[in-house]
Amino acid sequence: xxxxxxxxxxxxxxxxxxxxxxxxxxxxxxxxxxxxxxxxxxxxxxxxxxxxxxxxxxxxxxxxxxxxxxxxxxxxxxxxxxxxxxxxxxxxxxxxxxxxxxxxxxxxxxxxxxxxxxxxxxxxxxxxxxxxxxxxxxxxxxxxxxxxxxxxxxxxxxxxxxxxxxxxxxxxxxxxxxxxxxxxxxxxxxxxxxxxxxxxxxxxxxxxxxxxxxxxxxxxxxxxxxxxxxxxxxxxxxxxxxxxxxxxxxxxxxxxxxxxxxxxxxxxxxxxxxxxxxxxxxxxxxxxxxxxxxxxxxxxxxxxxxxxxxxxxxxxxxxxxxxxxxxxxxxxxxxxxxxxxxxxxxxxxxxxxxxxxxxxxxxxxxxxxxxxxxxxxxxxxxxxxxxxxxxx
Amino acid sequence: xxxxxxxxxxxxxxxxxxxxxxxxxxxxxxxxxxxxxxxxxxxxxxxxxxxxxxxxxxxxxxxxxxxxxxxxxxxxxxxxxxxxxxxxxxxx
Numbered sequence: 001x002x003x004x005x006x007x008x009x010x011x012x013x014x015x016x017x018x019x020x021x022x023x024x025x026x027x028x029x030x031x032x033x034x035x036x037x038x039x040x041x042x043x044x045x046x047x048x049x050x051x052x053x054x055x056x057x058x059x060x061x062x063x064x065x066x067x068x069x070x071x072x073x074x075x076x077x078x079x080x081x082x083x084x085x086x087x088x089x090x091x092x093x094x095x096x097x098x099x100x101x102x103x104x105x106x107x108x109x110x111x112x113x114x115x116x117x118x119x120x121x122x123x124x125x126x127x128x129x130x131x132x133x134x135x136x137x138x139x140x141x142x143x144x145x146x147x148x149x150x151x152x153x154x155x156x157x158x159x160x161x162x163x164x165x166x167x168x169x170x171x172x173x174x175x176x177x178x179x180x181x182x183x184x185x186x187x188x189x190x191x192x193x194x195x196x197x198x199x200x201x202x203x204x205x206x207x208x209x210x211x212x213x214x215x216x217x218x219x220x221x222x223x224x225x226x227x228x229x230x231x232x233x234x235x236x237x238x239x240x241x242x243x244x245x246x247x248x249x250x251x252x253x254x255x256x257x258x259x260x261x262x263x264x265x266x267x268x269x270x271x272x273x274x275x276x277x278x279x280x281x282x283x284x285x286x287x288x289x290x291x292x293x294x295x296x297x298x299x300x301x302x303x304x305x306x307x308x309x310x311x312x313x314x315x316x317x318x319x320x321x322x323x324x325x326x327x328x329x330x331x332x333x334x335x336x337x338x339x340x341x342x343x344x345x346x347x348x349x350x351x352x353x354x355x356x357x358x359x360x361x362x363x364x365x366x367x368x369x370x371x372x373x374x375x376x377x378x379x380x381x382x383x384x385x386x387x388x389x390x391x392x
Numbered sequence: 393x394x395x396x397x398x399x400x401x402x403x404x405x406x407x408x409x410x411x412x413x414x415x416x417x418x419x420x421x422x423x424x425x426x427x428x429x430x431x432x433x434x435x436x437x438x439x440x441x442x443x444x445x446x447x448x449x450x451x452x453x454x455x456x457x458x459x460x461x462x463x464x465x466x467x468x469x470x471x472x473x474x475x476x477x478x479x480x481x482x483x484x
Contacts, residue, residue, distance in 0.1 A: 217400065217416045285400050285415045292415060294402050313402035315413050322407045328420070 015074060019053045021260070028115075028249065028259040032056055032145075035243030036063050036113070039143050044110040047071065047137050049100045049129045054080040054093065056113050061089040068093045069109070069137075071100040098387075101132045108139040114146075119190055119251065120264045121149040121239030122208060122218075127288035130210045144210045146241040152252060154202040155224055155280045155297075156236035161191045161265045186317030188264040188293075193236050193253040199274070200224035202254065204240075205284050219285040223300075226278045233271045235282055235295055238263035266295050268310045274299060281306070342367045346384040356381070393440040394479040395467060401475050403431070414475055421475065423466075430466055434476065440467070 022028065036056065040046060042064035048057045051070035060068050061084070070080055070093055077097035084093035096103055112133045118124030130144060138144070168181035203222035208214075226232075240250040251261040274280065283296040294313035298306035326332060336344065345366050349359045364377035371377040397403070400416040410428045412421040423431050429450075433443040444463060448456045470476040 216418060287415050294415060315402040316404045320406060325406065325411065
């Protein structure tokens with residue numbers, strides 16, 4: 001039998017580390033606790049999307065939830081079950097391993113909770129997962145936590161993170177790496193901003209309403225007034241999420257209750273000097289489900305036409321290869337590689353009658369040039385089969 | 393005639409092709425050869441007169457009327473897809 005690769009200890013410790021970071025973030029925990037206490041009523045059914053160690057579901061149980069469906073695609077599911085059990089909630093928690101968009105539940109929920117907010121309010125996948133859960137898993141009139149997310153921006157002076165972008169214009173070992181600079185200036189860079197780096201009053205450039213459908217793209221335009229002379233390196237971005245009618249959670253560098261989550265720096269090429277009282281117009285178009293966005297900046301002094309303007313997009317920052325793009329064209333006629341053929345064999349052999357061992361043996365027999373041993377074939381079968389197979 | 397690339401449109405060069413993506417509709421479009429060149433001129437000049445002058449200077453051996461017709465055809469097609477905005481009532 002092939003051991004699923006993600007079960008090994010080294011990887012798990014990294015996952016645990018990530019969750020430890022979430023769990024020591026008191027402002028985050030406090031915000032969710034207050035929101036859950038406000039929203040979850042006794043006997044409610046709650047769904048937690050991307051539940052991790054189950055902390056938000058535990059809070060929902062403590063608030064009186066009758067049942068919590070904790071959905072997570074990572075390998076934490078069994079650990080989560082044990083955590084619920086050791087806190088006395090084994091009978092109320094149903095932990096399901098898998099992507100929430102692939103899972104159906106036997107009952108609809110009163111409340112859906114999701115902290116896949118990311119750093120800029122959409123980049124953790126919350127828009128896609130919440131929209132699906134609202135359509136399929138939530139009762140009509142049920143509550144989403146969060147219900148809305150404001151995407152906030154401000155011009156920033158950020159020489160240190162800019163230097164990491166500019167790194168690509170310098171050579172390494174005498175070699176020219178400048179082609180990567182085009183990628184770096186068209187990419188969002190996670191960073192923690194200090195309040196003094198923010199050059200104007202932040203503004204909400206777009207709002208995601210998680211209680212209703214919206215088109216595929218969000219866009220907005222705001223104008224900020226520069227407070228002091230500085231070098232404008234780029235746009236700082238973060239979010240404020242409405243978790244309940246009275247609870248907000250933010251990673252704003254200007255908030256006293258900021259959670260321990262970095263914001264995002266969107267660079268401008270080149271950094272430009274700005275003076276106090278100059279106006280900076282920021283425009284953004286965001287496609288949340290594709291993690292695609294563009295940002296445009298115009299520096300307007302007193303005249304009507306901008307004295308400097310910039311246009312960037314993560315499309316220019318993508319690591320695109322022409323061969324991949326050719327495969328996306330409508331007239332492309334796909335043919336399977338030998339590995340693709342092996343994958344097809346696995347899927348065809350999963351016929352509800354053959355055992356795993358029989359499938360592994362048959363795949364090894366049919367594709368002798370692909371696998372050096374039965375163990376290698378078994379690992380391949382596990383990789384293909386696990387996401388799609390179910391047990392009675 | 394002013395020709396602008398729509399605000400939701402992003403583009404990049406990739407091995408001799410300009411790849412254009414409309415973020416609002418998620419439609420991709422690729423231009424090679426003269427189309428690629430015309431797109432860059434639109435991005436640079438934003439005016440049909442300047443672009444046609446530039447094209448005529450680049451392709452001395454091609455009939456200017458043919459260049460103009462090809463350019464108009466491309467602009468109409470891209471405007472029809474929402475990738476370009478033409479800010480004039482006159483036909484291209």
